[in-house]
Amino acid sequence: MGKLAITGGEPLRKTPFTQWPFGTQAEAQALQDVLSGTGWGGQPFPGKHATAFANKFAETHTVKYCQCVNTGTVAIQAALKAIDIRPGDEVIAPAYTWEGTVGPVLLLNAVPVFVDIDPDTYCLDWKLIEQAITPKTKAILPVHLGMRFADMDEILRIAAKHNLKVIEDCAHAHGGMWKGKGAGSMGDLGAFSFQSSKLITSGEGGAVITNNLEYLERVQSYINAGRASVTDNFHHRIVGFNYRMGEFQAAVLGPQLDRLPEQAKTREQNMKRLESRLQKTPGIGLLKPEPRITRLAPYGYVTKYFSEQVKDIPRAAFVAALQLEGIPCDGLFYEPVYKSSLFPLDPADFPALSWGEKRLDLRKMYSCPESERAAYKEAVWFPHQIFLGSTADVDAIADAIHKVLANIEEVRGLEHKAIRNQNLSRADRES
Numbered sequence: 001m002g003k004l005a006i007t008g009g010e011p012l013r014k015t016p017f018t019q020w021p022f023g024t025q026a027e028a029q030a031l032q033d034v035l036s037g038t039g040w041g042g043q044p045f046p047g048k049h050a051t052a053f054a055n056k057f058a059e060t061h062t063v064k065y066c067q068c069v070n071t072g073t074v075a076i077q078a079a080l081k082a083i084d085i086r087p088g089d090e091v092i093a094p095a096y097t098w099e100g101t102v103g104p105v106l107l108l109n110a111v112p113v114f115v116d117i118d119p120d121t122y123c124l125d126w127k128l129i130e131q132a133i134t135p136k137t138k139a140i141l142p143v144h145l146g147m148r149f150a151d152m153d154e155i156l157r158i159a160a161k162h163n164l165k166v167i168e169d170c171a172h173a174h175g176g177m178w179k180g181k182g183a184g185s186m187g188d189l190g191a192f193s194f195q196s197s198k199l200i201t202s203g204e205g206g207a208v209i210t211n212n213l214e215y216l217e218r219v220q221s222y223i224n225a226g227r228a229s230v231t232d233n234f235h236h237r238i239v240g241f242n243y244r245m246g247e248f249q250a251a252v253l254g255p256q257l258d259r260l261p262e263q264a265k266t267r268e269q270n271m272k273r274l275e276s277r278l279q280k281t282p283g284i285g286l287l288k289p290e291p292r293i294t295r296l297a298p299y300g301y302v303t304k305y306f307s308e309q310v311k312d313i314p315r316a317a318f319v320a321a322l323q324l325e326g327i328p329c330d331g332l333f334y335e336p337v338y339k340s341s342l343f344p345l346d347p348a349d350f351p352a353l354s355w356g357e358k359r360l361d362l363r364k365m366y367s368c369p370e371s372e373r374a375a376y377k378e379a380v381w382f383p384h385q386i387f388l389g390s391t392a393d394v395d396a397i398a399d400a401i402h403k404v405l406a407n408i409e410e411v412r413g414l415e416h417k418a419i420r421n422q423n424l425s426r427a428d429r430e431s
């Protein structure tokens with residue numbers, strides 16, 4: 001029996017951290033308001049709660065318009081439709097992200113082009129974008145991943161130079177700001193997810209934001225089964241789906257948006273405390289500070305693990321040991337999308353992949369070393385809710401990291417289900 005919980009010792013943390021999501025009386029009241037009326041769905045379009053929330057969400061992100069939709073994946077797809085992405089168009093996206101960033105590109109029979117990430121931010125590396133641009137490129141789809149922003153100054157400069165559109169995937173960035181501008185407000189459109197792990201959530205849900213009325217109208221038509229948009233200045237009629245958000249979902253978003261600034265402050269304070277405790281810890285690296293982020297919106301707190309500084313113990317064993325100490329965290333949180341088991345991709349299903357001189361095999365044609373390093377060796381993700389508690393919670397995270405590192409030899413060569421799971425992508429793990 002060792003000192004670490006994974007080898008039979010006492011876990012450092014025995015009580016749960018703040019659970020997520022949670023609701024309050026304000027959500028209950030808003031739900032009751034929907035329940036007592038007849039407007040439960042997204043029709044008449046848009047609903048009362050969805051409209052009230054959308055107006056406030058737009059203001060929070062410094063844009064004119066917001067449209068609620070039923071998932072974040074749909075938000076990206078509707079944004080791609082808004083800029084008129086057509087079959088065969090190419091869209092540049094980071095390799096290291098959730099599969100849902102690029103699924104919508106393929107579902108429109110367009111072609112995702114993967115670009116590696118910047119190791120300082122784990123976001124799309126602007127320095128590699130220009131070499132990926134071809135005559136077919138129509139858009140760049142940066143993801144503001146984890147706790148950083150893709151470099152919007154450079155991405156907007158490159159987009160303007162090459163006449164490309166920009167859609168910001170803001171699934172991790174609710175309330176975040178870059179140089180005083182809201183996440184999603186700088187590109188042509190921003191797409192948000194309200195899936196249940198996100199910083200505000202309706203269980204499932206999403207939103208598209210933009211400053212461009214024509215784009216808003218296209219989004220509204222597409223997600224409302226092709227009907228005219230609310231304003232219909234541009235008379236777009238698009239063959240669309242019912243991707244509307246229902247009023248029960250919309251109702252629980254408003255109170256969470258009200259709480260977001262206070263929660264953001266708590267998270268930021270707690271994260272700073274964790275960083276002060278982890279400074280100069282061999283084996284642990286912190287992401288480089290970014291002064292252009294003027295309001296932090298960390299969906300996941302991301303650190304780096306350097307196994308070469310810790311006697312070559314692989315990340316899977318470090319993370320599994322930390323989990324058993326009672327600290328929620330994950331290593332293989334994302335994979336480079338082109339390697340993911342959630343990306344089976346039969347080219348026959350996506351004809352545009354076969355329209356060039358040779359058929360594109362997206363699973364085999366890429367090698368993005370920084371994405372692969374982050375995915376398989378280095379990144380350690382902590383969920384945002386564990387930073388909503390007390391300073392004692394943060395100290396438990398830091399103490400557990402130090403405890404595992406101090407006793408790391410105990411996990412060398414260890415066989416354990418938690419370690420096996422850490423070598424599998426989230427979709428493939430044993431429960």
Ligand SMILES: Cc1ncc(COP(=O)(O)O)c(C=O)c1O
Pocket residue numbers: 071072073074097098100101143169171172192193194195204205206
């Ligand atoms: C980076 C990123 N993009 C897109 C999505 C898709 O959002 P949803 O799950 O709401 O469809 C997610 C959410 O899971 C995400 O994390």
